[in-house]
Amino acid sequence: MRLKILKGSFIIGLVIILIQGCDFIQIKTEQEEVKPLARAKTNFLYPQDIEGIVKPGTSKEDSVELVQKFIEDWARKQLLIEEAEGKIDVDEAEIERKILDYRYSLIGYEYMEFYINNNLNTEVSDEEIEAYYEKNVDNFMLKQNIIRGLYVKTPVEAPNTRRLKRLIQSNKPEDFEELKSYCLSFATQYQLYDSVWMVFEDVVKNSPLADIPNKVQFLKNRKFVENADDSFLYYLKIDEYRISDNISPVEFVKDQIISIILNKRKVELAKELEDNIYENAVKNKEFEIYN
Numbered sequence: 001m002r003l004k005i006l007k008g009s010f011i012i013g014l015v016i017i018l019i020q021g022c023d024f025i026q027i028k029t030e031q032e033e034v035k036p037l038a039r040a041k042t043n044f045l046y047p048q049d050i051e052g053i054v055k056p057g058t059s060k061e062d063s064v065e066l067v068q069k070f071i072e073d074w075a076r077k078q079l080l081i082e083e084a085e086g087k088i089d090v091d092e093a094e095i096e097r098k099i100l101d102y103r104y105s106l107i108g109y110e111y112m113e114f115y116i117n118n119n120l121n122t123e124v125s126d127e128e129i130e131a132y133y134e135k136n137v138d139n140f141m142l143k144q145n146i147i148r149g150l151y152v153k154t155p156v157e158a159p160n161t162r163r164l165k166r167l168i169q170s171n172k173p174e175d176f177e178e179l180k181s182y183c184l185s186f187a188t189q190y191q192l193y194d195s196v197w198m199v200f201e202d203v204v205k206n207s208p209l210a211d212i213p214n215k216v217q218f219l220k221n222r223k224f225v226e227n228a229d230d231s232f233l234y235y236l237k238i239d240e241y242r243i244s245d246n247i248s249p250v251e252f253v254k255d256q257i258i259s260i261i262l263n264k265r266k267v268e269l270a271k272e273l274e275d276n277i278y279e280n281a282v283k284n285k286e287f288e289i290y291n
Contacts, residue, residue, distance in 0.1 A: 034046055034047065034048075037049075037050070037071065038071050038074070038075060040074070040075040040078035040079050040082075041078065041079065041082050042082070043078040043082070045071060045074055045075075049074075050067060050070055050071070053066055053067065053070050054066055054067065112270050112273060115269065115270075115273050116266050116269045116270065119269055120262070120265060120266060120269060121265065122262065124257075124258045124261050124262065128261060129250065129254055129257050129258065129261075130250060132257050132260065132261060133250045133253070133257060137247055138247075140247060140248040140253045140256075141245060141246070141247060141248065142242055142243070142244045142245060142246050142247070142248050142252075143244055144199050144200065144201060144244050145199070145200040145201070145215060145216065145219060145241065145242070145243055145244050146197045146198060146199055146200060146241065146242050146248075146249075146252060147197070147198055147200050147203065147219065147238050147239075147240065147241045147242075148194050148195065148196065148197055148198070148238075148239045148240040148241075149191075149194055149198075149236065149237045149238040149239045149240070150168050150179075150190075150191065150192055150194055150235070150236070150237040150239075151189070151190060151191045151198075151203050151234075151235070151236050151237075152164065152168060152183060152187050152189075152190045152192075152234075152235045153187060153188050153189040153190065153207065153232050153233070153234050153235075154183075154186050154187045154188060154232065154233050154235075155186070155188065155231065155232055155233075156228065156230075156231060156232060156233055158186040158187075158233070159186070160182075161233055163182075164179075164182055164235070165226065165235060167179040167182065168224075168235050168237050169224060169237060176192070179192060180192060188232065191203065194237075194239050195251070196251075197242075197249060197251055197252040200215065200219065200241070201215075203236070204234075204236070207227065207229075207232070207234045208227045208228070208229055208234065209225065209227055209234060209236065216243055219238065219241040219243070220241075222238065223237065223238050223239075224236070224237050224238070225238075
């Protein structure tokens with residue numbers, strides 16, 4: 001059961017004040033004490049502790065939810081800490097050291113992200129992709145059957161489906177343009193660019209072709225297939241296929257290779273940043289080890 005700390009009307013009033021940007025925080029004086037919003041055993045949550053959690057423009061409903069969640073999360077953490085302190089011996093010095101290490105890690109990570117985002121070259125040439133592929137080709141084994149070809153799914157009542165079939169099987173540029181126009185007007189699903197490798201299972205799912213018992217044998221023996229159910233007609237033209245457990249074509253893993261190359265560049269930039277900062281500090285005598 002969710003922890004009921006604040007009543008809904010009080011939360012709404014609090015959120016409205018936060019959204020309007022009014023000076024909500026009351027200053028403790030001898031005559032007036034700031035009223036806490038919540039208590040978890042011996043710990044109290046005050047209005048200033050929730051400053052900034054509601055961004056300008058947030059709806060009233062979302063604001064209430066944000067405030068409520070923040071307070072509940074705060075309570076859970078405080079209660080867990082108090083429970084832990086009552087059950088185990090806590091080395092405060094070690095905790096403080098870990099907090100300091102974590103703070104430094106966060107600040108360093110933020111700056112490293114900033115540096116990488118401003119210095120990363122995101123252009124990856126075809127030559128780089130090909131070179132990485134050739135060097136690591138054994139890492140790109142197919143886990144699924146893939147095909148290149150054309151696929152069209154159209155309602156059974158679509159017009160002139162005989163013409164559609166001929167267009168799919170044609171290699172003439174003018175017929176391809178007509179096929180694109182037809183698909184835009186009548187098809188519910190299609191893939192017309194035969195240079196794109198597709199996972200065979202993804203292409204045929206939700207169609208009668210998904211029930212083919214031996215898909216490898218099917219791919220080896222069929223170049224064109226036409227099928228139907230009560231609602232749709234399905235056309236598949238296969239120009240090329242690759243079977244699982246064989247090497248992927250470079251085009252199929254191109255995006256994966258680009259991601260790997262960019263990640264390597266990020267690692268190199270991070271090391272470059274650390275090395276530059278360290279070397280500059282040593283050069284400028286801002287860092288030295290005393291014997």
